[in-house]
Amino acid sequence: MGLSKAAAALALAAAGGLLSGCAELGGKPKSAPAIRINEDPYPSTYVRYPGVPTVIRHATVFDGDGRRYDDGTVVFADGAIQAVGGPGLPAPARAVEIDGTGKWVTPGIIDVHSHLGDYPSPSVESLSDGNEATSPVRPEVWAEHSVWPQDPGFSRALVNGGVTTLQILPGSANLFGGRSVVLKNVPARTVQGMKFPGAPYGLKMACGENPKRVYGSKDNMPQTRMGNIALTRQTWIKAQAYKRKWDKYYANGGDMPERDLAMDTLKGVLEGKILIHNHCYRADEMANMIDMSKEFGYHIAAFHHAVEAYKIADLLRENDICAAMWADWYGFKMESYDAVKENIPLVHNSGACAMVHSDDPNGIQRLNQEVAKALADGRRAGINITDEIAWEWLSRNPAKALGILDKTGTLTPGKMADVVLWNGNPYSDYTRPERVWIDGAEMYDANDPKRRPVSDFELGQPGEGDVK
């Protein structure tokens, strides 16, 4: 009882002190200081696996930054690229030496558009988690919360495709599909264990046929392309108001505004922290989306699919927007009707940022071959791009669009050692990855059946551990 009285006295004394302090300043009662909202509540727990200092010699090297080294040398250790150069490069002590004669070394491929994990194999209803098609505006959903880390597709992308980093996007049923997540292609028990440390979030937006078909068929807005644009603009107006509220709160403190998960994502876009990945096929629609980005003050990192990018390649260059494209998909829907096989080289040739993407668990296994086709089609049209420059479509430019070019995408000393050793020219249909390293850790070796991931799903099944 005595103790309790003493505590009450202390509390009163503290209150009295606070009151007197205000009286001395002579102003209104001071607001409580603002509390910062945690912007990374599901943080990456990825830790690179151990590697050994490694030197690959006598290989043809594309560094991803446009340079080529015949009889090239690549050195990596401690998870990072140490040096790239000609035959004379010194090796660190106790480095493993690999003879790359007749082989190619490139940065790991980065697929900027994948649905692995959120539309996994087997493709059954229970695992279909890519589209929250319950409202056309769903920026509150995060693709990472749909990713099933046991999707067997990840392993195929690694061992057949040489894919070391990939962005998993929500589907395109919605105008605002939700946040994307960038993953290291390293198997883990949790999606957090795959999340690329330090990669910014992306937001998937969509224009065109899909949103208007999905909602129009239910007699909901949007039912038309003008409906797409109107609803998207209306949402940005709400996001601007939401941002103003929070800006004021962070500046002045006081009562915390009510949080809205959807608006949190859009606010992140308006603050430049979340990158826009915009599904859009047609040239005229991309132009509308560019104007919209200016109207509300955000930047589009990349148009995805961008089948008609070649018609507005100059606009893409002027607005510093990348385009993620296929080599030769066409006609599967009206908005892909005007595809040309030279789309990627035409965009590149205009000075814009060109990328190849898969959007497909099979296509992701041969993105290098897709580039080979597009490159050859471009050359036949008189667009002469070298092999080593074209590799930018596979790693450097996707890294740029994902905001991780300072970390990976090229074989630049200090960057993550995400490296593929190919058993021949990667622009040939006869070539496959022989070894793949992620952060300097060897995750695949064609000659070692134990250096091959097998998902939980495949254990004990026919063909477990087989060459896929």
Added chain:
Amino acid sequence: MIRRLFVALMLAGAAPVSAQTFAIVGGTVALGDGSQPIPNGMVVVRDGRIVAAGDIRMKLPPGTQVIDATGKWVTPGIVAGFSRLGLSEVDLSAEGSDDTTTNGPFSAALDVTTSINPLNTPIAVNRADGITRALVAPNAGKSIFAGQGAVIDTGADMDPITAPRKFQFVELGETGKDKAGGSRSSAYVLFHNALREAAELGRYAGPIQSRRLEAEERPAVRNPNESREYGLEARRSEDVLLTRFDAAALVPVLRGQQYLFVHVEKARDILNVLDLKREFPALKIVLVGATEGWTVADRIARAGVPVIASAVNDLPASFEQIAATQSNVGRMKAAGVHVAIGTIDDTDTRNIFWERQYAGNLVALQRVPGATGVSWGEALAMITSRPAQAIGMGGEIGSLAAGRRADVVIWSGDPLEGSSAAEAVFIDGVRQPLETHQTRLLQRYRYLPRRDLPEAYRH
């Protein structure tokens, strides 16, 4: 060198070119029969047929047109082993562009030939990439029986049909299960019942003469099918499920006069189909899909049933494809199975040109430890002669042997590299246009700077 000199001598005395006879000289020639490519080979064509091809020297009649293919590759045209080419202009949400039955009273009786549009853009796009013939199957609507497929050419003319009603297509795997109401048990009872109804018709009905246009009026191989229209007096039992037309359509299947394409993927389903072959020995079954075929390859080989497989399926995309591996084709081939490549559930209406890339990928597997690939010659055969042979048309299309239809492609390089392009395409000896909607768009937008008139005036 000697051969080249010889050709030069012939050219010196050349008369005006003849449209009827021509020779392609100097290129690397691959016959499509499984053999390896022949450097500096020759292909001679007369009246739409191959006269001779390969490592040959032939005295050419005066006036023969000679096409120099030095530095190029020459092969038979690609034959799409399984496709929906010509059935769809645009696949999604574009009324009028698709011509497949999803709903309707008939099943086995459906004949895909009337749906094929030879002016369809995907036909032109694939022709421009060296595809000259295609096996075209209807899609299954409400029944396990999809109807009768055809062999077409991709020529720029209004006569696309090479062989109508060449095969009946039936779903007996996961799709068949769904069509049959939810179980494979149901699909098999439906199948047995259908053959029973066909047998009954075949026994009692006398065929009436069809007045359809036949071989003399169409540039097509005569189909071994008899007429599928039967007289009204044909008796049927009371307890029938099929319409009269559908039952009649299965009579030639039952008699082995029409091939039966069966789509299954799972090992268990493949064995069920092989059992059908034992039960009805006359059936000329071709397995379509067979993703798990490698696990029962010896039994497929023993049954002598050909397979048209997807080349590089390696995902457990469904519970009937759990054992998927890119080595499936190579392992079946090694076990003695006749294997061709098709596009099964893989943008089958339009991206047939991926087949040569896939074939190249099968060659690549030869250098992957633990994998089973195929030789270059066999990979090319799997997209040319093997599908033709699977339906008894190997003597007609798919290779550069004497007497075959002159479907010939001159490529910029190795055709199993996606980076190579078709530079000249001949179908029945007729040189084909390679222009498409896509090439026209490229011309229009190759250079973007503003000119005196809008882009719409560039044509």
